[in-house]
Amino acid sequence: xxxxxxxxxxxxxxxxxxxxxxxxxxxxxxxxxxxxxxxxxxxxxxxxxxxxxxxxxxxxxxxxxxxxxxxxxxxxxxxxxxxxxxxxxxxxxxxxxxxxxxxxxxxxxxxxxxxxxxxxxxxxxxxxxxxxxxxxxxxxxxxxxxxxxxxxxxxxxxxxxxxxxxxxxxxxxxxxxxxxxxxxxxxxxxxxxxxxxxxxxxxxxxxxxxxxxxxxxxxxxxxxxxxxxxxxxxxxxxxxxxxxxxxxxxxxxxxxxxxxxxxxxxxxxxxxxxxxxxxxxxxxxxxxxxxxxxxxxxxxxxxxxxxxxxxxxxxxxxxxxxxxxxxxxxxxxxxxxxxxxxxxxxxxxxxxxxxxxxxxxxxxxxxxxxxxxxxxxxxxxxxxxxxxxxxx
Ligand SMILES: Cc1ncc(COP(=O)(O)O)c(C=O)c1O
Numbered sequence: 559x560x561x562x563x564x565x566x567x568x569x570x571x572x573x574x575x576x577x578x579x580x581x582x583x584x585x586x587x588x589x590x591x592x593x594x595x596x597x598x599x600x601x602x603x604x605x606x607x608x609x610x611x612x613x614x615x616x617x618x619x620x621x622x623x624x625x626x627x628x629x630x631x632x633x634x635x636x637x638x639x640x641x642x643x644x645x646x647x648x649x650x651x652x653x654x655x656x657x658x659x660x661x662x663x664x665x666x667x668x669x670x671x672x673x674x675x676x677x678x679x680x681x682x683x684x685x686x687x688x689x690x691x692x693x694x695x696x697x698x699x700x701x702x703x704x705x706x707x708x709x710x711x712x713x714x715x716x717x718x719x720x721x722x723x724x725x726x727x728x729x730x731x732x733x734x735x736x737x738x739x740x741x742x743x744x745x746x747x748x749x750x751x752x753x754x755x756x757x758x759x760x761x762x763x764x765x766x767x768x769x770x771x772x773x774x775x776x777x778x779x780x781x782x783x784x785x786x787x788x789x790x791x792x793x794x795x796x797x798x799x800x801x802x803x804x805x806x807x808x809x810x811x812x813x814x815x816x817x818x819x820x821x822x823x824x825x826x827x828x829x830x831x832x833x834x835x836x837x838x839x840x841x842x843x844x845x846x847x848x849x850x851x852x853x854x855x856x857x858x859x860x861x862x863x864x865x866x867x868x869x870x871x872x873x874x875x876x877x878x879x880x881x882x883x884x885x886x887x888x889x890x891x892x893x894x895x896x897x898x899x900x901x902x903x904x905x906x907x908x909x910x911x912x913x914x915x916x917x918x919x920x921x922x923x924x925x926x927x928x929x930x931x932x933x934x935x936x937x938x939x940x941x942x943x944x945x946x947x948x949x950x
Pocket of ligand 1: 669765775777
């Protein structure tokens with residue numbers, strides 16, 4: 559059943575599932591490495607794609623394929639490619655879409671490892687990149703070079719919640735023969751559909767909202783066009799960045815409640831952000847749902863809701879931030895985000911420690927910045943926890 563025209567919750571519950579010979583209500587875990595051919599000719603035909611059927615789990619697996627169909631339908635793409643981790647998805651995007659001599663323009667405050675992968679590793683193969691504040695399309699235009707082949711943005715970006723205009727950047731990319739990849743992890747398919755705004759690829763660390771239960775890492779890429787999907791799949795298969803069937807089963811189970819979780823966490827964040835904003839210990843709060851957010855209007859147009867990620871600056875800088883993190887009792891001091899539990903972390907010493915301090919500062923990631931991934935607990939309990947952690 560294709561669910562593309564149905565409501566988001568119907569999609570989340572049913573998309574991708576095909577009932578097997580036993581009538582299994584959900585797609586089971588096909589925990590196998592290899593699939594038997596009917597005969598020698600059938601094996602040859604599967605390899606040459608003349609006959610349908612699976613060959614080998616790195617190339618394709620029924621459990622993983624069910625998840626891929628589900629996310630492709632949710633994001634209105636032609637197909638999806640599930641990967642071992644979110645970084646596996648970033649790796650596949652760079653590997654599939656860039657070659658020696660190419661140039662990429664990217665968001666300055668992009669997830670630390672996405673930047674490290676480019677600057678430390680792809681640079682060794684002659685790929686160059688410019689990091690700019692992509693929330694202003696003019697900065698992207700100014701950074702373009704004749705050899706620019708990829709605009710890779712993260713919106714909302716981590717941890718500053720900056721919003722970049724997907725439609726405007728898709729136009730800029732296509733005008734110069736480049737592709738636009740959007741890391742949409744912070745939004746999830748519930749709050750943002752990059753492909754409908756013109757992006758070529760939508761990328762997620764499914765570790766976060768899509769799976770939502772802090773029990774695995776995984777990634778996924780969704781393509782708008784078949785040719786791009788083929789390049790991504792080939793890169794995934796040849797680099798061995800495939801998602802394991804057990805992982806795929808858990809993600810497909812987790813995604814069924816995505817909208818319920820996102821909506822609930824967003825409601826909590828909508829209470830916590832204004833409360834933080836009036837705390838004397840807090841210098842400023844960055845939350846997409848607050849009018850003080852610099853791209854508030856753009857977010858209203860581009861996203862279906864502000865989500866549940868909040869960053870804030872402690873007036874006492876790093877020491878005050880550390881004290882807060884050591885005192886929380888309900889919020890868990892851990893990196894990652896988008897799970898059912900509230901998490902708190904310090905980007906400068908944790909998620910973005912691999913990025914140099916000048917680059918961090920240029921991207922607005924100060925040493926006193928604290929990031930909160932609001933969970934689905936009761937808002938009053940999260941507020942009470944932060945209140946006691948702020949101390950007297
Ligand atoms: C926005 C974003 N993209 C990509 C990644 C990488 O995902 P993973 O940790 O699943 O490899 C992360 C991880 O935190 C992230 O926050």
